[in-house]
Every structure is written in structure tokens, then in C-alpha cells.
Amino acid sequence: MHDTATWRPRLGAAALLRHDTVRDADVLLLPERVIVLHGSGRAVLDLVDGTRTVDEIVTLLAPDHARYIRDEVVSFLDKLHTEGCLR
Secondary structure, X not given: OOOOOOOOOEEOOOOEEEEEOOOXXXXXXXXXXXXXXXXXXXXXXXXXXOOOOHHXXXXXXXXXXXXXXXXXXXXXXXXXXHOOOEO
């Protein structure tokens, strides 16, 4: 797990965010695989640009409810990092 106050996640060079019209879903495209994003996954990844810390991303997503969503966002980003989608 990363330090959420200092980690500034960003998509890997080969990762692309797109809307798949066939699936009518937002997806993260990677070489040889597609990750379908559910819920607020796209909103989180739209803020992942290498300039914001995880704590800043959480606060931007839900300023009044950051403490309630923090663990879910951290878990989501950690999983994507483990899978090689984020740096």
C-alpha cells in the first residue's frame, strides 16, 4: 500500500481511458486486456494524472464525505497499481 498523502498515481504509458459504445461502459484499455469500470471508477481515473495525491483525489470526489470513500478509492487504486495499470 502506498502513502496516500504522497503517492501521485498516473496511468501507465500504454493505458487509455475510453467509453466503449458496444458495452455502453467506460473502460481502461491496456495491451491485450480491457478493464470495464463500474460505479465511480471513471471519475476516480479522470483525476489520476500524476499531479494529485490520493488524498487530494478523494477530497475532490466527495469533499463532505471523503472519510467514507477513502478506503474504497485507495483499494481501487492499489489494485490497479498491482495489475500494472498505474504508476
